[in-house]
Amino acid sequence: MPHNVSRRSFLASGTAAGALAALKVRPxxxxxxxxPSPSIAETAVADKVSWKVQPFPMSQVxxxxxxxxxxMEINRQYLHKxxxxxxxxxxxxxxxxxxxxxxxxxxEAPDCELRGHFNGGHYLSACALxxxxxxxxxxxxxxxxxxxxxxxxxxxxxxxxxGAYPANFYDRLRDGGRVWAPFYTYHKIMxxxxxxxxxxxxxxxxxxxxxxxxxxxxFVDPLTDEHxxxxxxxEHGGMLEVLSNLYAVTGKEEYLHWARRFDHKAIFDPLAADxxxxxxxxxxxxxxxxxxxxxxxxxxxDQRYKDIAENFWNIITTQHAYCTGGTSGDGEYWHExxxxxxxxxxxxQECCCSYNMMxxxxxxxxxxxDPAKMDYYERVLYNVRLGTQDPDGMVMYFVSxxxxxxxxxxxxxxxxxxxxxxxxxxxxxxxDSIYFHDARDMxxxxxxxxxxxxxxxxxxxxxxxxxxxxxxxxxxxSVKRPVDMALRVRIPYWAExxxxxxxxxxxxxxxxxxxxxxxxxxxxNNGDKVEVKLPMSLHADAAPDDSxxxxxxxGPLVLAANMGNAGLRDEMIYGPQGxxxxxxxxKPAPPLPAKADASNPLAWIEPVPGKALEFRTVGQxxxxxxxxxxxxxxxxxxIYWKVDA
Numbered sequence: 207m208p209h210n211v212s213r214r215s216f217l218a219s220g221t222a223a224g225a226l227a228a229l230k231v232r233p234x235x236x237x238x239x240x241x242p243s244p245s246i247a248e249t250a251v252a253d254k255v256s257w258k259v260q261p262f263p264m265s266q267v268x269x270x271x272x273x274x275x276x277x278m279e280i281n282r283q284y285l286h287k288x289x290x291x292x293x294x295x296x297x298x299x300x301x302x303x304x305x306x307x308x309x310x311x312x313x314e315a316p317d318c319e320l321r322g323h324f325n326g327g328h329y330l331s332a333c334a335l336x337x338x339x340x341x342x343x344x345x346x347x348x349x350x351x352x353x354x355x356x357x358x359x360x361x362x363x364x365x366x367x368x369g370a371y372p373a374n375f376y377d378r379l380r381d382g383g384r385v386w387a388p389f390y391t392y393h394k395i396m397x398x399x400x401x402x403x404x405x406x407x408x409x410x411x412x413x414x415x416x417x418x419x420x421x422x423x424x425f426v427d428p429l430t431d432e433h434x435x436x437x438x439x440x441e442h443g444g445m446l447e448v449l450s451n452l453y454a455v456t457g458k459e460e461y462l463h464w465a466r467r468f469d470h471k472a473i474f475d476p477l478a479a480d481x482x483x484x485x486x487x488x489x490x491x492x493x494x495x496x497x498x499x500x501x502x503x504x505x506x507x508d509q510r511y512k513d514i515a516e517n518f519w520n521i522i523t524t525q526h527a528y529c530t531g532g533t534s535g536d537g538e539y540w541h542e543x544x545x546x547x548x549x550x551x552x553x554x555q556e557c558c559c560s561y562n563m564m565x566x567x568x569x570x571x572x573x574x575x576d577p578a579k580m581d582y583y584e585r586v587l588y589n590v591r592l593g594t595q596d597p598d599g600m601v602m603y604f605v606s607x608x609x610x611x612x613x614x615x616x617x618x619x620x621x622x623x624x625x626x627x628x629x630x631x632x633x634x635x636x637x638d639s640i641y642f643h644d645a646r647d648m649x650x651x652x653x654x655x656x657x658x659x660x661x662x663x664x665x666x667x668x669x670x671x672x673x674x675x676x677x678x679x680x681x682x683x684s685v686k687r688p689v690d691m692a693l694r695v696r697i698p699y700w701a702e703x704x705x706x707x708x709x710x711x712x713x714x715x716x717x718x719x720x721x722x723x724x725x726x727x728x729x730x731n732n733g734d735k736v737e738v739k740l741p742m743s744l745h746a747d748a749a750p751d752d753s754x755x756x757x758x759x760x761g762p763l764v765l766a767a768n769m770g771n772a773g774l775r776d777e778m779i780y781g782p783q784g785x786x787x788x789x790x791x792x793k794p795a796p797p798l799p800a801k802a803d804a805s806n807p808l809a810w811i812e813p814v815p816g817k818a819l820e821f822r823t824v825g826q827x828x829x830x831x832x833x834x835x836x837x838x839x840x841x842x843x844x845i846y847w848k849v850d851a
Contacts (some may be wrong), residue, residue, distance in 0.1 A: 250456055255573065260642060260644070262642070262658050282342060288329065290351060290355065293326070293352060294359075297368070300359070313623055314370075323390065332627075332634045335635045336634040349402060379440060392443075393443035396419065396449075444497060447498035470495055474495075477517050478514050480513070490556055497515075529759065529764050531582055532607075534559045557602055557628060567579050589835055591632055593613070602625060611842065640652040640669075650681065678739045681695075690728075691727075693726045693736060694725050697721065700761045714726065742761030754849050766833065767830035767831070768841050770841055771841045774840065799847070800848065801825065821833070
């Protein structure tokens, strides 16, 4: 699809058909009538600390027509467009095998030291997740074939090592030489193979991952703890997490032992003591370590791991997050605690950070069933992730937070940035956190049009909603026989003006405050219908270091002033690097000025009559229109205001 297509009109159409025709790939995968269940592997080791609530497998959840389903379909088409022989190029040449393919560019170019992170890692994860999400058998077969080819590369090398660059990169790492994050890439490749096993039942992928793990053992075993800690100064992604997951799947203790060699004391020790020493540290280098820590807690019961994860989450969400929930300040680094107003920069909110914070939050929510965790998850989902994909499936690196900024995107075959990888994973798995359950009850966490099947209860729930365009959702129950349970509906922090709930048109009196669950306990019969209205209202999100610097929100949605597209050119929006190189060195403009009554700071913004989710400022020297941030695609925008209150 040409880049000049309006994303707003594309999404508003309610269908990706136009994009599919332009891509000339294949028709949309038909909506599931039944729920296909891929061969999901059972773990060999039970967690010592189980989640209080479990997500429904993605194969039991199907999205209905929604912004998220459109995004998933665009993403699925992009995955189909990437030829296996090009994905394999650097793996084959590294293994000494011939290749007539043209290599990709960007971070998968033959001279980039991160090559392989997308082609053999993120790509496999995204395909596996898409198979669970849609049942796309053709994509699964494409990924299965890629797994077999990669196994052939591993066999040719002969040591268990698998990579798109030579193993001598790790000699440089061990010896303190200059090298760009080899274990970061290694983790992605292992995780991609493990996902192919877990979601697609591919035993060959598990065998490849195990051989990779054993090669890791040959690297870390000779190193003293002191030497290993020096190695860990270089970004190593989720090695702690993936080795822990491999232990869970296989029960082999050596994988857990090697996982714990990746405990990074310089990061973990202060967090265990609840000290914020994150200023000046690269954000996305460290968030995956914390997910590894919480996974360690689940598997071992080690309380220190839980303290690290909980303390980190609290520090980030209160001191290092913007109004959107996104984190990482100028140039991908964390700023001084709370100094949000000083970090409204063009190069902020790396998308990988949002992906990883959502992943961590999901673990902490599962352990606690705390609705506040899902409040944060929802905030990031709508204000950072939604809107970072264009109609061709291109995704963003940074979500700029500066005044009069604009969105930028990569290109199909010459980017493959870290955020390209997490992007194709993100848009493959929206449905993984909509619904959770315990032994008896179902939890509705996100208001996304979808179906969920609970075969053990003979129950299917359909959620019909136009949220956030409309502040309501309807839940319809289909059962073969009556079922006793509670539907627990999340009442978000922003729903402070009262919630209306009716069952079969009869209003309920439920004392459920914002930030809790409304528990609807009854015997459910076929056709029962629950209507939920969650009134949204305007509210401000102030920077923790300056209450005059504020973003305006409506319900969970950050509102952005549409500043028009004057001066924007296509090459400013699209390029191999995002095009982030154009924004380096830019000095951010100050937040937009706003005059408001100190006693009523919301009086300067009002809804536009008859227009859903459209607002405007009033009484200002220059007035602006405001819409949800995710709706602004090819215009400049401003999010933060300097309120003279």
